[in-house]
Amino acid sequence: MKRKADVSIAIENLLKEKAAHSPCTYKISAIAFDSKGDILGHVTNSHSKNWNVLEKEKIGRAGTAEHSERRLIARYGSLIKTIVICRVGRSGNLRPIDPCPVCQRAAAKYGIKIVSLMPGNGHQHEE
């Protein structure tokens, strides 16, 4: 566990705001940073159009959504140093989220660290 302070309030708010606009049942957004800490991109998950991937995952994820972290990796690849992911409920509050094994493997391939914003006492969970 690392202190949530690693992710600024501004970034957390951005992630929550964006996630709320996800078209999926599980509202998720992810933001990618390069090695300088600059933002490369920020996306929500989306309904998969081209991929027919069925994934079932333990924490708050199921179905055929294209994962936001995977979209970022597909777009920016090795330019990415860190990805922060966030899921919100209908009320807009943070909900538990973890990267799935497929995204974790993709991230590991590029040496990307995925950080999950987690609800609760100012803690986040790091993969």
Ligand SMILES: [Zn+2]
């Ligand atoms: Zn995934």
